[in-house]
Amino acid sequence: MPSAHDILKEYWGYDAFRPLQEDIIRTVLEDGDALALLPTGGGKSLCYQVPALAREGICLVISPLIALMKDQVEGLKKRGILAAAIYSGQSRRAIVQTLKNVAHGPYKLLYVSPERLETGLFREYLPALHVNLIAVDEAHCISQWGYDFRPAYRRIAALRAELPGVPVLALTASATVEVQEDICAQLGMEGAAQFRQPFLRPNLSYSAYRTDARMNRLADILKKVPGSAIVYCKSRRRTVEVARLLELQGESAAHYHAGLTQEERTGRQQDWIDGRTRIIVCTNAFGMGIDKPDVRLVLHADVPDCLESYYQEAGRAGRDGKKSYAVLLYTDGDLRDLEGAHVDRFPNLEQVRTVYSALVNYLQIPSYYGKDQSYTFHFDPFVRNFKLNGHQAHYALKAMESDGWFDLNEKSFQPPTVIFTCTQESLRGFMEAHPELEPVLTLLLRTYAGVWDGPVLISEGQLAKLMPAKEGDIKAQLQRAAAFGVIDYRPLNEDPQLIFRHDRVNTEHFYMDMSLYNGRREAFRGRVQAMIAYTGSTECRSTYINRYFGDADKTPCGICDNCLARKRAPLSPEAFAAIGARIRDLLHARPLPVEELLSALKDVRREQLWTVIERLQAEEQLRTDREGRLCVS
Template structure:
């Protein structure tokens, strides 16, 4: 038995590798650069975790997904494998300690985002680590033609200079042929071994149904397939609405979206994972690191933004290899709605320039300043102040975030985070000099004993009630104390923390990233066109359409998708119609119009049946344009 298989059995309790996993591991252990495209459920993490465990040193894992990094680190730690993630919000001192642990503490995995490599001191520390493998997860982000391109990924190739003999392993679940070539070039992979598992999921029936009443169709599907299901929706409100409607119809349903607290997410997730809820209604925030093998049905009730995301989300069905269904429900108005959501909200250069300048004005950042400054930020307030459309503005900020111009961290907290940053003695001295503020401050100190030592979740309503003051008086005092540098706090109503990663240079800042914006907009339009083709094309197997998009050409139809089922039905109808035509022609010679009347059939179906009978030489056409038996 190979050492790799022993590790798999010891830590993961699997008896054998999935297709390509063993080959990828062997190639990495031989020190070769490797590119692996393993669709959803293909077991990508094992491909770098096992070779890293088989060698001395530490594996560097570069990933853009904080949730996935945390999930993988937690899973490794559960298996008593030492792993660390340098995620956002970690102070520099703590980061130094973590990197020290990597160097001296026998850690096997260091996870970090590509943006971390832009910090020179972090890069210097990494150079001193005994790196045995560099893994680039979600490698499609390297490519300008990948669906989540991030320029910070382009810096990864610099690691080749510092680790010339260390193998690179690029992993992705979705990359078109154009993106694959781009990834290999941008990472500087040297004669890489390329592994690509087929995108075909032979047990998944891809279904597209036109329907005006989507809820009724969902009800039919869930009754026919009462096993575990996921319903993907576009926004948070739809999560709760659809889940409530399904519960009213007698289904056990829960929901999941990015705005839930961690406790609510865990609770709802467990209900579904433990089969206490048949259905989980979710936004695309759901699914990262989720591996529930027995999902029978995945339903999308709105058009996806691209086939990459759709394939990944649909692929969460049928991981136990049993027959499963990926259903897309649509109606004519969906295309217009999706265009409004995905295309009409794309920022151009003029809009991006305007947004950036107004942001600097809003936050009072002078030209040439702003780098590393943090600000509480309310998107709705900003958009209202400058009359900007919210979704388009949000997309613009997301773009600037991915380019590393700013960092936007979601908070979604209804409580203020507060800390007194002067000594407790100085706080008491301040109250003696400002008796009007004394009652509120003393109430805060009594309610939150540790507020002078650490950031503390602060409830305005509670302090207002205890101190017999209004909420506005409490908030006004906090702003006053902040201005006097007595407290540090994030005010209620701010839905994000915004950090400037570069100095303000207006047009120069935007011009550096504009080519990426133009490429991104072009790509998004092409991707959406592919979604429309998938939905509207009634002349091709749905599985074939998806495989073709990812550069995989197959000759045979899948036989189980909505197109194939329709074709089987047509053939069945055609056989019945052909038998009826032969029966009528036994009595008389008839033309096509007369045959249509006699059979009461659809004109296209009748013509198709006549052509089939002619090709099979069962009937002939006379000079009078009438048909008779041969």
């Protein structure tokens, strides 16, 4: 077999590995288990893709992110590497065909969502797959003490028992020492080699600013930092509002969240990647798997729930090694809301039971039925129909999911696919009997290679242009052919899917493991407290982050807001009073937009101006009017 270096050069064109990649690859090639903590953009995927090509058999990659699986499979195919994926929402026939292809063809990687691991179909084919490595992506999801616990990940331990001697590589971008230990315990890899890149990013300047003029401060920072930017918001509504306000100020901005159609999300993401849009204003639905090294600024307009999320999202800035900025804006109200968030996030058992009762009635699941069944689920009509509190219902569903009652794919995007399910001989007879369907079936065969071998992604729009015909007519013809059993046609599906793991029980018999549930609530409160402490900390931001993740490095970064503040002389009371008087004089004449006020005081450093403005706002000497202008209270 070729060496790891030969594979890297042949398929990726690189002459050398990044730090730690080669050590990780060597460990798993020697059949050793490994836990790898590599930052966002640190090249985690190469750590299992290269070993997959360096030995006989396939690498089984377990990932919770369907979109990321699809992107990786397509990317590998473009490099000439055969890979496939199976996940919730696919038809049984499509999954069978994929498993057959991987078992008997020259495939090297199979991506699997964790909920597929315990299905009878997967277990039936597992012995024939010749697995040479198990790669667990987003491995922190296996830990109940982590920030993104997913119970489906607990099924990996049983998988490992069925594949004795196969090494496991667990990968994550962020995990505390407690979570790292839990990952190893849950995966049965207590003796695993551990590899961790330093959490310090020497080119990334962290800052956190308390402000009562969030939008003004946000716009000012975006003007000061040129280049591509990401603005993270907690709600879909705020992404729309912020993007609209930035556009009104002449910025190139677009909003992005999971509520958009797949076409809208893809288009906006690509416009931003290609530089046609400078600023993407988004929820945390954006960013996973996106390779854009030249992001100069990641700005959080809301406080994340935990440092793990913040570190991962902020880490999307400056992957090219050039100076970049991660800025967090917060208000006192944000911190109060976060302090009490555990009350909403962890509803009591009776509240969860109420939502469970509404859910099984909404889905019309009979008693003692439902296990392994998949249901289309739309949250908004569910809440409206049963007059539920939206926040409480959302977190009750999360509680049930974490307890293993079901798996919920909030955006189960399934692009259109086709596979021929008849023989070539019977197809000829069918087309003679149904000449009206011959053109579209012939076009499928000419346009999409491999359509006999496995489900192939298609575009009904492209087929319509080639025919030519209306796209609706193409879809109707494909559906007719599928009804005759000639093809398996799966049209676009963006509906959320809920897969039950237990039969329906009477409401009074609904239960949860309350000791685990209460433990997760306390772990959540601990993460919240660490996030709140970060906002007000005066120590080096990087040192604080290092300490949180168990990194002993206390070397100050020298470029965060706190390090820079120590280098500068503090603002004296006399200077504060003088700047404050000038601000009040200008605002007594008339209310001013912040940008105009800053321009009128160009001789004063902006950071000093913001310090004075925000303290005067906190003391209620200044306020913001309905038009967003500063005025004297």
